[in-house]
Amino acid sequence: MALNQNLIDFRLTISQLNQHIQFAHKKYANGSYKITTNLREFISESAFLKMFIAWETFVEKCFIDYLINEESVLNRRPAKWANPIDSDHANQLIVGNQKHMDWSNPEAIRKISKIFFHQGYVFDTALSSINGDLMDMKAIRNSAAHLSSTTTTKLDGVATRILSIPSVNFTAYRLLFHNDPRITTATQTVLERYLNLLDIAAEEIANG
Structure with missing residues (x-):
């Protein structure tokens, strides 16, 4: 199931990046960090950037999967107002005449979810609660x-x-x-x- 795999991939990526952060914060027995402050900050901020990208990727994949009629983990499908022939076609419909779709912007995602799915399906409710x-x-x-x-x-x-x-x-x-x-x-x-x-x-x- 595509949606289940999306969730697995997202959680695996977050777990791996958390391991990088843990590595950056390892200490000697005396309590001092094993790597320098600059390197610790670089690794941690880089991991956070990739975590945010993982979130964007997850949302994009799920949006497209639902649009091409994939079932959710709980075997549900949304009522939708478009029927793309495949993932590429779905992406073209989403982007339209824009240069790209900003999957980092929850307000933009909620807006297009209401265009493609009945009442925005799960995207509007899931993202509205953590919009800020x-x-x-x-x-x-x-x-x-x-x-x-x-x-x-x-x-x-x-x-x-x-x-x-x-x-x-x-x-x-x-x-x-x-x-x-x-x-x-x-x-x-x-x-x-x-x-x-x-x-x-x-x-x-x-x-x-």
């Missing part, structure tokens, strides 16, 4: 991918809002590995919270 988090993740992704005054300002804004403290000249690494104050039941980093949200949403999308 996905937009914050995109801002963090952008700051890690290309540093500029614009991305720095946006990242500081996200950090200030999440951490509830004035945040100036933050880095993606510093925010992602900061304990998330929104989690009161356990100690969890901002990244760990995001990955939990993505996993729940991915399962919801794959289940249909």
Whole structure:
């Protein structure tokens, strides 16, 4: 089943990238890190970038699979308003006369889901619940991918809002590995919270 495989692939990728992050944070017996700060931050931010790409890839594959009439993990199919002949044709319909479809933008995905599926099928509900988090993740992704005054300002804004403290000249690494104050039941980093949200949403999308 395509949707089940999409979920398996997504979770496997996240697991592998988490292993890279764990490697970057290994310590000697005396508590000091085995690799330098710069390398630790580079590995971790690179892993986060690939995690975000894995999420985009998962959503794109699921959207196309549902559009070509694949069943969900729970053997469900959406009512849809297009019948592409294959995956390539489905992608052409989605892109239309644009240069590409922005699978990193939950608002854009929710919008086209309502065009192709009855009431947006599972995409509208799954993404609406984490819309703000996905937009914050995109801002963090952008700051890690290309540093500029614009991305720095946006990242500081996200950090200030999440951490509830004035945040100036933050880095993606510093925010992602900061304990998330929104989690009161356990100690969890901002990244760990995001990955939990993505996993729940991915399962919801794959289940249909």
